[in-house]
Amino acid sequence: MPITYTSGEQIEVYRFSWPVTVGVPLAALFLQSFVPRIFPPFAVYFDLPLLVTIFFAMARRNPISGLFTGAAIGLAQDMLGPYPIGIYGIAKTVVGYGASSLGAKLDVENAGARFLVTLGFYLVHAAIYFTVARGMVSLTLNWSWSRGIFAGLANALLGIGLYFVLDKFKQRT
Amino acid sequence: MLGRYRNLTILVGVLFLQVLGLAVQVKRSADVENTRLIRIWAVGAVTPFERGLVWVQNSSRNLWHNYFYLRGVRAENRELRQQIEQMRLEQVRMSEDAAQAHRLQQILAFKEQYISKTVAAQVIGSSGTDLSRSVYIDKGSNDGVAPDMAVITANGIVGKVLRVYASTSLVLMINDQTSGVGAMLEKSRLQGVLRGTPNGEVILERVMSDEQVTPGDNVMSSGGDQIFPKGLPVGTVSKVSPGREMFLNIQIKPAADLSRLEEVLVVTGKQEQQAVADATTPRVRAADILAQRLPSVPDRPAGHAVVTTPAENGASGAAEAGQAKPNSNSYSNSSAKPQVQPAGNAAGTGAGSVPVAPPAGTAGAVSAAAIPKKPVQKIVSAEPVAEGDTEGSAGNGSNAAVLPAASVAKPASAKPASSQSPPPATAEDAPH
Numbered sequence: 001m002p003i004t005y006t007s008g009e010q011i012e013v014y015r016f017s018w019p020v021t022v023g024v025p026l027a028a029l030f031l032q033s034f035v036p037r038i039f040p041p042f043a044v045y046f047d048l049p050l051l052v053t054i055f056f057a058m059a060r061r062n063p064i065s066g067l068f069t070g071a072a073i074g075l076a077q078d079m080l081g082p083y084p085i086g087i088y089g090i091a092k093t094v095v096g097y098g099a100s101s102l103g104a105k106l107d108v109e110n111a112g113a114r115f116l117v118t119l120g121f122y123l124v125h126a127a128i129y130f131t132v133a134r135g136m137v138s139l140t141l142n143w144s145w146s147r148g149i150f151a152g153l154a155n156a157l158l159g160i161g162l163y164f165v166l167d168k169f170k171q172r173t
Numbered sequence: 174m175l176g177r178y179r180n181l182t183i184l185v186g187v188l189f190l191q192v193l194g195l196a197v198q199v200k201r202s203a204d205v206e207n208t209r210l211i212r213i214w215a216v217g218a219v220t221p222f223e224r225g226l227v228w229v230q231n232s233s234r235n236l237w238h239n240y241f242y243l244r245g246v247r248a249e250n251r252e253l254r255q256q257i258e259q260m261r262l263e264q265v266r267m268s269e270d271a272a273q274a275h276r277l278q279q280i281l282a283f284k285e286q287y288i289s290k291t292v293a294a295q296v297i298g299s300s301g302t303d304l305s306r307s308v309y310i311d312k313g314s315n316d317g318v319a320p321d322m323a324v325i326t327a328n329g330i331v332g333k334v335l336r337v338y339a340s341t342s343l344v345l346m347i348n349d350q351t352s353g354v355g356a357m358l359e360k361s362r363l364q365g366v367l368r369g370t371p372n373g374e375v376i377l378e379r380v381m382s383d384e385q386v387t388p389g390d391n392v393m394s395s396g397g398d399q400i401f402p403k404g405l406p407v408g409t410v411s412k413v414s415p416g417r418e419m420f421l422n423i424q425i426k427p428a429a430d431l432s433r434l435e436e437v438l439v440v441t442g443k444q445e446q447q448a449v450a451d452a453t454t455p456r457v458r459a460a461d462i463l464a465q466r467l468p469s470v471p472d473r474p475a476g477h478a479v480v481t482t483p484a485e486n487g488a489s490g491a492a493e494a495g496q497a498k499p500n501s502n503s504y505s506n507s508s509a510k511p512q513v514q515p516a517g518n519a520a521g522t523g524a525g526s527v528p529v530a531p532p533a534g535t536a537g538a539v540s541a542a543a544i545p546k547k548p549v550q551k552i553v554s555a556e557p558v559a560e561g562d563t564e565g566s567a568g569n570g571s572n573a574a575v576l577p578a579a580s581v582a583k584p585a586s587a588k589p590a591s592s593q594s595p596p597p598a599t600a601e602d603a604p605h
Contacts, residue, residue, distance in 0.1 A: 026218060026219070029215075029218075029301070030219050030222050030223065032302075033298040033299055033309070034226060036299045036301065037227075037297070037299060037308075040432040040433065043299060043300075043301055043302055044303040047302075063180040063184070064179075064183055067180075067184050067187055071187055071191070075211075077301065077302075079211055079212045079214070079215030079216070080215055080216065080219060080300055080301060081300040081302065081305045081307065082305050082307045082335050082336075082343060082345050082349065082351070083305055084195055084198035084199055085194065085195070085198065085211070086191045086192070086194050086195035086198070087195065090191045093187055093188055094184075094188070097180070097184050101180075129304070132195070133304070136192070136196065136199060137199055138199075139350060139371070140350055140370075140371050141304065141371050142371050142372070
């Protein structure tokens with residue numbers, strides 16, 4: 001039964017085994033790198049490492065754990081790209097912290113809440129990436145609300161399915 | 174106090190460290206790769222899976238295509254054979270042009286760059302985001318790949334090697350916003366800089382707005398970047414509009430399909446040498462060339478094919494020098510076969526023919542009527558060759574070509590004609 005209270009004592013905290021903690025982010029990075037080879041639009045609209053960051057952060061409900069998970073996944077994503085390391089790292093650190101803080105206060109177990117949280121954090125992530133890339137790395141990026149919202153909706157939909165699968169790996173503390 | 178804001182403090186600390194690290198990387202020049210080790214870890218963790226999956230994918234595809242799905246292969250083979258024949262004809266003309274270019278380059282002491290060695294590589298992954306345009310290939314330093322090597326396909330250039338690991342490399346594609354390629358327009362020879370945009374498009378910068386650039390113009394590498402050898406196809410102009418600061422905004426459609434790359438070639442060896450004219454090409458007198466190139470005059474009414482053999486030609490006199498020619502170039506076995514040259518066909522459909530203006534005093538054996546009216550003859554796509562007749566197509570029917578001089582052996586019949594033509598000239602003097 002989902003917990004719908006906002007009281008800290010009644011919120012259930014989950015943990016994950018080591019293979020899942022390491023393997024799922026690695027699989028997300030691998031798929032994010034490999035799938036565009038077969039289906040190029042995947043890279044345009046989907047960000048699997050972001051979905052995994054949000055999922056782990058919301059499930060653990062611990063801001064410290066969330067921000068380190070986000071930092072690790074973001075930095076690994078940076079390492080695979082051609083640009084300086086840290087752009088995704090910063091963006092996903094903030095998302096990890098925010099998602100776990102939100103998860104500690106709200107019920108994020110149902111599909112509707114997950115959809116909205118994912119959509120919101122996708123836009124937050126895009127905004128931070130945009131700011132850091134332009135401000136620090138001098139990359140030329142064009143902000144597009146329509147593209148951001150469309151990609152956010154696509155990620156939110158994918159996220160619902162992905163979270164459902166990843167829920168199977170949850171372990172009660 | 175710290176306990177109350179512990180989470181926030183750690184967040185700020187982690188962010189601060191990352192910002193600091195980012196700032197250090199941005200400040201340092203690109204030559205100093207200070208993040209190499211951790212990149213190796215990340216790439217090493219991900220690419221083996223990609224490599225394995227690509228191998229499985231290719232193996233199953235090859236199994237299907239090579240053993241089970243062979244429908245239409247015969248027809249395709251037939252078409253390809255026809256294409257080969259046409260390309261051989263084209264090659265003859267090209268090699269003649271190239272020989273001429275080499276001679277001119279030698280005269281001007283130009284240095285040429287050749288692609289001397291390439292390594293075929295398979296694309297196994299991408300950076301995973303549309304904000305950067307880069308792909309991973311399955312060849313690395315173990316295979317001789319090094320940073321800043323050009324990556325190309327048969328269609329055109331792809332990008333350059335950005336980072337090299339032991340068995341993989343990261344290739345920055347030409348549509349990435351941080352890439353830059355020296356390029357020029359094929360027709361007008363205008364040079365510019367090819368850059369990617371944040372949207373993944375490719376634009377040609379630094380072309381003044383008063384220049385004439387039209388959509389459809391071909392763009393090729395200029396060699397100015399010292400990465401891509403000169404003359405590689407880059408793409409075609411798709412859109413031209415006024416840009417900023419008196420420059421044109423030229424959008425390019427890349428020749429290579431950058432979104433669906435599978436196999437690429439890494440240019441691992443480039444050779445720079447002074448142009449050397451082909452010494453093996455025999456020096457042919459211009460009059461001989463003329464005699465060989467001029468169209469034949471049918472001695473029978475149209476519709477009656479003239480069948481000649483080299484032997485017959487050799488026996489014929491000077492007046493026949495410009496007529497039916499023994500076609501004994503390297504790709505044709507027709508010297509051993511009777512050639513059928515349709516009447517009046519040689520002038521118009523001569524594949525590989527080169528415009529010849531009749532110089533004064535050379536027409537001792539050539540009638541003025543035999544000189545083609547159109548001075549420029551391009552390669553005419555030969556009609557499809559009948560099945561089973563591909564090997565000798567250069568010597569029959571419409572494919573009977575008026576061939577470039579250097580590639581055609583001098584027929585015995587041509588000699589008397591040339592002997593009457595003063596003054597002796599070399600092939601270099603012949604108008605092309």
